[in-house]
Amino acid sequence: MKKRWRMKKLRLDKLGKNLMPVQxxxxxxxxxxxxxxxxxxGFWISSSFIPQPIIALVHLETSMGENNVDEIVNTLRALKDNRTIQxxxxxxxxxGGEASSVEEIYLTLVELREKKPVVVNIGNLxxxxxxxxxxxxxxxxxxxxxNVGGIGVISVLPESGPT
Structure with a gap:
């Protein structure tokens, strides 16, 4: 025996009475x-337009010498001049590395520190x-x-006064 479905016509003015309580x-x-x-x-969309502070992360995981000192120094100088990086x-x-290379990187880092906070995170060495x-x-x-320490770099800076 097949079941027949009955359809009931609803009038618009009675529609509210037939709705479930949740509706x-x-x-x-x-x-x-x-x-x-x-x-x-609106908040979700506007959050993408509001500039967020950017923190740069630089990895130094090799010995420093003449072959990579320019790249490191140029990176630090670019970070100093970039206004979006906080x-x-x-x-x-x-x-470590060669004394002349390390000295140049150190001085560039000191210049950067004057404009922005600089944090060093030391890994294993x-x-x-x-x-x-x-x-x-x-x-x-x-x-x-x-393993931290052991500054074996000797650096001589010329005097700025008259000779």
Whole structure:
């Protein structure tokens, strides 16, 4: 035996009486829900247009010498001149490098520190010249197991006075 479905005609004026309680609730507060939904969508869209602070992360994971000093110095100078970058984090895991190269990187880092906060994060190793570079930052963070120290770089700076 087949079941027959009965369809009932509803008049528009009686439509509200046949709605379930949940539907009545949504019908009553529909304007409020639309306003809240509009605000949420507006906040979500506007958050992509509001500039967020940018923190640059620079990795130094090799010994520093004549072959890579220009790249490191140019990167630090570009970060100093970039107005969208608010701070710099330097991640160091290096045995050090040549004295002249390390000195140039250190002085560039000191210049950068005058304009923006510089934080050094030491991985497993920051020995010799790498630790010397770290001394140019505002803050230095290292794990208890990090091998840090041993500045073996001797640097002689010329005097600025008359000879």
């Amino acid at each position: 009545k609730h949504f019908r009553k507060y529909a304007e409020l829900y639309l306003i809240v939904l509009g605000l949420l969508v 701070a710099v984090v330097l991640s160091i895991n290096s045995p 920051a020995a010799s010249g790498a630790y010397y570079i770290s001394a140019g930052a505002n803050y230095i963070f290292a794990k208890p197991s990090s």
